[in-house]
Amino acid sequence: MSQILVTGAAGFIGFHVTSKLLSQGHQVTGIDNLNSHYEEQLKRDRLLQLEHEAAFQFLETDITDVESMSRLFGQTPFEKVIHLAAEVGVRNSLLKPLEYVQSNVLGFVNVLEQSRISRVAHVVYASSSSVYGANRKIPYSTHDRVDHPVSLYAATKRADELMAHSYSHLYDLPTTGLRFFTVYGPWGRPDMAVFLFTKAILEGTPIKVFNHGNLKRDFTYVDDIVTGVLGVLEDIPRRADTPSAAENRGYEEDLAEAPYRLYNIGNHRPVGISQLIDVIEQRIGKPAIRENYPMQPGDVLETYADISELQQAIHFSPSTSIEQGIDRFVEWYLSYYSDSHK
Numbered sequence: 237m238s239q240i241l242v243t244g245a246a247g248f249i250g251f252h253v254t255s256k257l258l259s260q261g262h263q264v265t266g267i268d269n270l271n272s273h274y275e276e277q278l279k280r281d282r283l284l285q286l287e288h289e290a291a292f293q294f295l296e297t298d299i300t301d302v303e304s305m306s307r308l309f310g311q312t313p314f315e316k317v318i319h320l321a322a323e324v325g326v327r328n329s330l331l332k333p334l335e336y337v338q339s340n341v342l343g344f345v346n347v348l349e350q351s352r353i354s355r356v357a358h359v360v361y362a363s364s365s366s367v368y369g370a371n372r373k374i375p376y377s378t379h380d381r382v383d384h385p386v387s388l389y390a391a392t393k394r395a396d397e398l399m400a401h402s403y404s405h406l407y408d409l410p411t412t413g414l415r416f417f418t419v420y421g422p423w424g425r426p427d428m429a430v431f432l433f434t435k436a437i438l439e440g441t442p443i444k445v446f447n448h449g450n451l452k453r454d455f456t457y458v459d460d461i462v463t464g465v466l467g468v469l470e471d472i473p474r475r476a477d478t479p480s481a482a483e484n485r486g487y488e489e490d491l492a493e494a495p496y497r498l499y500n501i502g503n504h505r506p507v508g509i510s511q512l513i514d515v516i517e518q519r520i521g522k523p524a525i526r527e528n529y530p531m532q533p534g535d536v537l538e539t540y541a542d543i544s545e546l547q548q549a550i551h552f553s554p555s556t557s558i559e560q561g562i563d564r565f566v567e568w569y570l571s572y573y574s575d576s577h578k
Contacts, residue, residue, distance in 0.1 A: 237261045240469075241314045243299055243347060244268055244321030246279035248425050249362070249416070249461060251286070253318055256462050258289045265312055268321065269298040273328070274426045281572075282423055299343035309350040316469055319347050319361040322392075325427055326366055326534040329389035340392035341399070348403045348411075358410045358472045360465060363397055365417040365454070365502065365539045366390035375540040378415070378498050387534035397498060404496035410473045411495070414465065417502030417541045421458030421561060422568030429509070430455070430562065433516050433524065434569050442525040449510035449528070452538040454502040457556035457564075464501045467550035473497045502541025503554045515558055519566045 240257055244250040245266025257264050266286070270279050286292050297304045299321050323329070323339045344361065351359050368376045369385040385391040393415075400411040420430040436443045476493035513524050546552040 237263065238315045239263045239313060240265070241308075241312070241317045242266045243317070243319045244362075245286075245294065246270060246283050247320060247324075248282075248421075248423055249419055249458065249465075250318075250320040251282040251423055252421070252458050252462050253320065253465055254286055254292065256466060258286065258291055260466075261291070263291045264289075265293045265295065265308075265314070267295045267297050267299070267308070270296055271323075273323065273325070278423075278426065299346055300338055302346055305346050305350050306353075309354045314351075314354060315357050317347065317351050317356050317359045318465065318469065319344065319359060322362060324389070324425070326387040326389050327532060328427075329387055329392070330534060333388045336388055336392050340389075341395050344396045345399055348399060348409065352403060352407045352409050356409070358412065358469060359400070360412045360414065360469050361396060361400060362393075363413040363415045363498070364390065364393040365415050365500070365541065366536075367394045367397070367415060368539070369536070374538060375504070375542040376415075376500060377542040378500055378545060386536065389534075401494060401496050404473070404494035408475060408495060412468045412471070412473060412497040412499070414468065414499055414501045415541075416461065417454040417456050417500065417539055419456050419458055419461050421565055424458070424565065429453070429512065430516070430565055431569075433513055434520070434566055437516060437520050437522055437524045438569075440522075440525065442527040443513065444529050445509060445513070445526050446529050446535060447531040447537070449508065449513070449526070450537070451509045451535070452506040452540070453509070453512075454504065454506050454539045454541050455512065455558055455561070456501070456503040456541075456554060457561040460503065460554035460556055461501060464499075464546060464550070464552050464554075467552060468497070468499065468546075471497075471550055497549070499546040499549065500541040500543050501546055501552070502539075502543055503556075504541055504543050505558075506538055506540045507558050512558065512562075515562045516566070519562050
């Protein structure tokens, strides 16, 4: 089976992707810098779930460290790379812009460069629905212009897409970008809405409800995301022979016919924030204390993924309802934090 590198392997999506790859028999090297964006113990506990696998190797390293990354790629002949490491979160990017650019842009270019040198067969990387910024057309399509990001985080992710295209065009490095739409599920990030709301309801503390709950997000369950990531991993882009070949695949912006693809990956079913809180209340059996706040800088009113191209490419079909997903998340949360809620 393949030798695969997963960056951000101790992160939420990285952990689930790595776990699935190992179950399929792949050899996986995971790297992560275990930064302090949120509690390090959660990241280490995710790794504990993986360390018993003989086919898994973990290295604590930073993607911005050129020497370490060069050494890693020189020692291991990776066939494919799944790049998920990043500074994450819209609001935090307003506070730490230099850290976001360092990790998300320079770190990604380092991954691309090492992949080019090593002749990696395919780089699949995480982009974000936040790149749509001030767009008002719903649902979001990868053919929409994304020239107006409303957060620094979004700007770094758009920069990644452009860098990937350059490497694909110049060096024939196959790359596929996935614009993730609000991923949630067991082992999720503590700074995300589902986690924050569940914690607050259980502890009886107020929930900050921005824009009075009049926001919608395309909440996507992590298992559906993993299915999509591994599906595109096997669907390696090829350079188009003629302009018409590129147009027939629906990538009109790819004028260079590069081995480059870009997809939305979401649930295609936006859920209102107030409805999300209702579902969590019902699962826990306890009402939330809601405190209304105005719209926050960098936020958008609604995210909604047009996933038709991903459906066509790999038959992607997310199947987890918000009720099913919340049930599984709360079950995990109660188990993981059982000691603190006895």
